[in-house]
Amino acid sequence: MTDSNSPVRLAICDDHAVVRAGLRALLDSAPGIEVIGEAGSGPEIVALAARLHPDVVLMDLQLGGDMDGIEATRRITSATASPPHVLVLTTYDTDADITRAIAAGATGYLLKAERPEELFTAIHAAAQGRTTLSSPIADRVLNSLRNPQPTLTxxxxxxxxxxxxxxxxxxxxxxxxxxxxxxxxxxxxxxxxxxxxxxxxxxxxxxxxxxxx
Missing domain, CATH: 1.10.10.10 (Winged helix-like DNA-binding domain superfamily/Winged helix DNA-binding domain)
Structure with missing residues (x-):
């Protein structure tokens, strides 16, 4: 958990350079957030997280190469006794993606359609270990709880x-x-x-x- 008076140290992972640049420009202007690094692949973000120890990793799910965002999340969240919190930011909202991301240790799950203010709030919440879900994701999770289906591993x-x-x-x-x-x-x-x-x-x-x- 971060000191409330300190900026959230954030790392960004997305395999599209233009998206990373846009996120960095957006987040550099956000109060209380400091972008300390970025990566374009699973292995890169795992190594960066181990080296820089961010408070939060903003993680895309669909990454090029052999390691997707799910596996990168799993490795980051299981690497140390006090790992960074991983906040998924993606365009994908299937039950499979949601289930696998949460099982891998993601603290929150946001869609890229969210407003910037919602993203800023979610990053601060993740730094404190609080879960944030986009409204459509929260609706899906609640519906699955109300109408439980057999869970696949x-x-x-x-x-x-x-x-x-x-x-x-x-x-x-x-x-x-x-x-x-x-x-x-x-x-x-x-x-x-x-x-x-x-x-x-x-x-x-x-x-x-x-x-x-």
């Missing part, structure tokens, strides 16, 4: 995404670095949770429930 969501791309068990195992037997076990659990018995039906239900990116 991050690994099951990963496998569903591979199914949606038409991969077979062997290809999924290779892509996720797990055994075919493990893939089959996860598929059985996915089918049970979604109430289906075929791959096509699993993908159809997942798409309907917006579980896929």
């Amino acid at each position: 991050p690994r099951e969501l990963d496998i569903l995404a591979q199914l949606a791309h038409g991969l077979g068990n062997r290809e999924i195992a290779k892509a996720l670095h797990i055994s075919e037997a493990t893939v089959k076990t996860h598929l059985g659990r996915i089918y049970d949770k979604l109430g289906v018995d075929t791959r096509a039906a699993a993908v159809a239900i997942a798409t309907e429930r917006r579980l896929l990116n």
